[in-house]
Amino acid sequence: MxxxxxxxxxxxxxxxxxxxxxxxxxxxxxxxxxxxxxxxxxxxxxxxxxxxxxxxxxxxxxxxxxxxxxxxxxxxxxxxxxxxxxxxxxxxxxxxxxxxxxxxxxxxxxxxxxxxSSVVRRDPFVVAISSSGQAPALTRLVRELVEQVLPEDHWVRAARELRTRWRAEGAPMGSRFAELVRSFKARATK
CATH class of the missing domain: 3.40.50.720 (NAD(P)-binding Rossmann-like Domain)
Structure with a gap:
């Protein structure tokens, strides 16, 4: 093909x-x-x-x-x-x-x-995975793996709270990702 x-x-x-x-x-x-x-x-x-x-x-x-x-x-x-x-x-x-x-x-x-595509839906995420029609069974396996690594609801709530604060404070886009990672690392060690 x-x-x-x-x-x-x-x-x-x-x-x-x-x-x-x-x-x-x-x-x-x-x-x-x-x-x-x-x-x-x-x-x-x-x-x-x-x-x-x-x-x-x-x-x-x-x-x-x-x-x-x-x-x-x-x-x-x-x-x-x-x-x-x-x-x-x-x-x-x-x-x-x-x-x-x-x-x-x-x-x-x-x-x-x-x-x-094979689709994973976990609000607010929609992840679509495709092998361009060449390996549908492998696409399904990848979907199942992605399902396991998507963040849980509490991570999404925390990210939304951070975004609300960033917007209110006018935080520059360039600084947001690093703060998100620091916040999640801190949460993961608790």
Whole structure:
């Protein structure tokens, strides 16, 4: 596979249309993440998992129980192709490219213009890790390692307090990091 230069990006999908083609177990996780991010998910697939049918019944998404058509991309800001059917993935990609819509093709980077990452969320941090689609299992391992080293809530509270003080005092940006490190070293030895 040719090396791809990727531009890492977090997308604001709140209240934006996202088309998901495919409704199996692979699509399920992507859909849940999109719904939790506030996207208006349109799901297109002849069949869907029990969980996805339940989300549709709750009104969290719209499910069109049929095969994909090019018109399904109308109004979409992003498309997720999670069918496992290469022919369908190719059609989704070609039409999305024509319309200038990014496509996340799950486990099929050839038919995508975006690659999802493994994500760690620990407020206020969101850390995304990607191997550019080349080593998904290793990406997951790295995510698990990052989860172990992210600061706990009390560290975040302390950093927020320091920032509030720095802003009130007009502390220069250059001095802040060193003070943060000193403060945390002092806390760690207590």
């Amino acid at each position: 040719a090396e791809r230069n990727l531009y890492p990006l977090f997308l604001h999908v709140q209240d934006r249309e996202v088309l998901v083609v495919g409704a199996g177990s692979v699509a399920e996780k992507k859909v849940e993440d999109l719904v939790s991010a506030g996207a208006r998910v349109r799901l297109v697939a002849p069949r869907a998992t029990k969980r996805l049918r339940a989300l549709a019944k709750e009104g969290a998404l719209t499910h069109h129980a049929r095969a994909f058509t090019e018109a399904d991309l109308e109004g979409a800001w992003l498309a997720v192709s999670a069918t496992g059917a290469r022919g369908v993935a190719k059609r989704v990609f070609q039409e999305a490219e024509r319309r200038r819509i990014f496509v996340l093709a799950v486990d099929d980077p050839k038919h995508g213009s975006a690659i999802s």
